[in-house]
Amino acid sequence: RCVLFSNRSAAFARLKNWPAALQDAESAVAAKEDFPKAHCRRGMALLGSGLNEDAYVAFARALALEPNDPVALKGRQACISLLPLWSSQRAARWQRRRFGADLARPSGSTKVYAVSDVHFDHKCNEDWAHRIDDFKFREDVLVVAGNMCDTANGLRRALTTLRSKFRRVFYVPGNHEHWVHPSESAKFPDSFTKLMRVLEICDELDVDVHPAAVCRDVFIVPLLSWYTAEFDEDDPFPDPLGKVDQHCRWPIPDTQVWKYMMKLNSAHVSHLYHGTVISCSHFLPRRTLPFSDHFKAAKSMGCARLDEQVRELKGSRRAHVYGHSHRRHVETTDGVMYVNHYHGEDGGKTERAPLLLIYDGRGLISRTEDICDGAPVQRV
CATH class of the missing domain: 3.60.21.10 (Metallo-dependent phosphatases)
Structure with missing residues (x-):
């Protein structure tokens, strides 16, 4: 179930359907909290939703599980670049x-x-x-x-x-x-x-x-x-x-x-x-x-x-x-x-x-x- 939700979240993200991508990513995290890719999917969906602070947290959690994950590293760096703009919805x-x-x-x-x-x-x-x-x-x-x-x-x-x-x-x-x-x-x-x-x-x-x-x-x-x-x-x-x-x-x-x-x-x-x-x-x-x-x-x-x-x-x-x-x-x-x-x-x-x-x-x-x-x- 975790992999299913994670893959479907990625598909929704490619369509820029961020609410659906986020919902599936959160379901993936709930199904298997120690799965780094699920946290990455959640980070991508949050970033696409304009929730930069929450996206940073998601990528950081992915890196705590897999320190060299390239998607998580790239996502975290994107958040580090965006945070000083204070452009998030919050x-x-x-x-x-x-x-x-x-x-x-x-x-x-x-x-x-x-x-x-x-x-x-x-x-x-x-x-x-x-x-x-x-x-x-x-x-x-x-x-x-x-x-x-x-x-x-x-x-x-x-x-x-x-x-x-x-x-x-x-x-x-x-x-x-x-x-x-x-x-x-x-x-x-x-x-x-x-x-x-x-x-x-x-x-x-x-x-x-x-x-x-x-x-x-x-x-x-x-x-x-x-x-x-x-x-x-x-x-x-x-x-x-x-x-x-x-x-x-x-x-x-x-x-x-x-x-x-x-x-x-x-x-x-x-x-x-x-x-x-x-x-x-x-x-x-x-x-x-x-x-x-x-x-x-x-x-x-x-x-x-x-x-x-x-x-x-x-x-x-x-x-x-x-x-x-x-x-x-x-x-x-x-x-x-x-x-x-x-x-x-x-x-x-x-x-x-x-x-x-x-x-x-x-x-x-x-x-x-x-x-x-x-x-x-x-x-x-």
């Missing part, structure tokens, strides 16, 4: 539904807060997130600069909690979200597959991962990022003995990941923005921002090309929220306010660990605010 739907939803909202009607490195999978931080007032921030926006959770299921719980507290949540994944732990290896053949799932979860929860207006003349622009050894000016070469982010599995050379992340941002950077523009990334965009002086830390800290993209975003007032450095910091350099409001693995042990207000309805600002008024409600 991405187009997101842009239609989210980008302009708040364009006419009065600018004084919302505030924007920032936080990074929440590590929700530490119980004290999960408790902290639940302590955020249920009503105080109902008209406001939260920017989360990565490292929410190591696992996809944990991330869903974390974003569900934050989404219930704020009108909108903007989020970019950090290095932890790209990790593929042994417990998830059956679901995610590589780190791009994990990224596709992260984006899918955000879509399901109405968490913003693409640029959007949050009110009149205020835009938030999430930027994907990865680090490059060139960030280390004293020794701008990869460390051959480096063991950072060992749980990541990339389908491209490790040294090329940052370049691909920049490509994924290109379409968003080219949008025309105005007024106040707040961008965000997990990794550092400038070498002058403070971070650990630990030996070779710079090699896994940031990417200078990211700052070029930040500065390509046109606006009369600009801010950039980042994380990763474990250093709370605010500075304004050449017209851009750089903000890191690090929470950290133990941040939730401080009962009222604050958020950072970065837009108060009138302009950019830097001021901490309590997560609740009065006595916090204790979780049972």
